[in-house]
Amino acid sequence: MSSRSGKNQTTLSSPTTTRMDKEIDTFLKKLSFGAIAIASLTLLSLFLHTPDTCIPTHAPPHPHLRFPKSTCDYPPTRPHLPLHKKNHRLWSSRAWNTTVHSFSLILLPLRHLGLLRNHSRALCVSAGAGHEVAALSLLGVEDVTGVELLDSPPLVSRADPHNLPFFDEAFDLAFTARFDEALFPARFAAEMERVVRPGGACYVLVGECGISEVMEVVRLFRNSKLVSSDKVTLSGMRMTSILMRTRQSTS
Known part of the structure; x- marks a missing residue:
């Protein structure tokens, strides 16, 4: 059940x-x-x-x-400033003028050596914001070109320092204060030499160093010979200047 x-x-x-x-x-x-x-x-x-x-x-x-x-x-962004106003603000700053004056003192000896004249064609490689371009113009050089990976008009145009968009022997002087920052120093040096006429000058600034390091840099400029090397100060920073002249053509 x-x-x-x-x-x-x-x-x-x-x-x-x-x-x-x-x-x-x-x-x-x-x-x-x-x-x-x-x-x-x-x-x-x-x-x-x-x-x-x-x-x-x-x-x-x-x-x-x-x-x-x-x-x-968040607060609104700053209003867009025209280029001429930005440049005026930059060029009137104390930091800008101090750096330009410092470059002028470093480049002035080239005049005494006869390597820099008013009619010289000068190229500033890796020119940053253009301090050295302004310094050469201040020294009376009428034809100054500045190039950098990022342009800063009107002083600096955009160009790759390792592949300069200029004809051979187009300049009397090639100058750089940033050789230490080159990704390919040998290529950088070769391009500087290529665009400088025979008898012209390649002038570079590097971090403060001794004669052995100076000669290492000079060896990268295979078609140039050392003229002088000096201790200089750029905006309070101790550096070494290396001045070379490109060899005259043997032909």
Whole structure:
């Protein structure tokens, strides 16, 4: 009797269990649909809502205690300055004029040696912002060209110092204050020599060093001979100047 009654209970409970499973499944589906709807509305609201911080209002009472909530909280960028105004601001600064004056003192001895005249064609390689270009112009040189990987008009044009876009023997003087920074020093030196006429000058500045290091640099300039090497100061930084003259053609 007991086994028969157990079978009857199992048989009777099956429809109830099935009905409960269906109700749970329906409830979960409704819950999922509701969650999806809420999430969709939330995302839509975020996309359509403009942050309050983007709307210019009165200044906050304690700006030093207010952290930015978005990029709109940051102050506006500086207005775009025309190139001539940027250059005027740069060229009138004390740092600029100090560096230009320092370059002038380093380049001035070339005049005494007859290697630099007003009509000389001078090239400044890896000229940065153009301090050396300005210095040569200040010394009276009328034809000065500056090149760098990034241009700084009007003093410096864009060009690769390892592949100069000039004809052979186009200049009387090639100068660089950044020979130490050359990625390929031998190629850098060869290009400087290539664009300088026979009897012209290659003038480089390197970090302060001894005669052995100087000769290592000179050997990279295979078509030039050493004229002089001196200790110089560029804007308070101790450096070594190396002056070379390209050899005259034997033909």
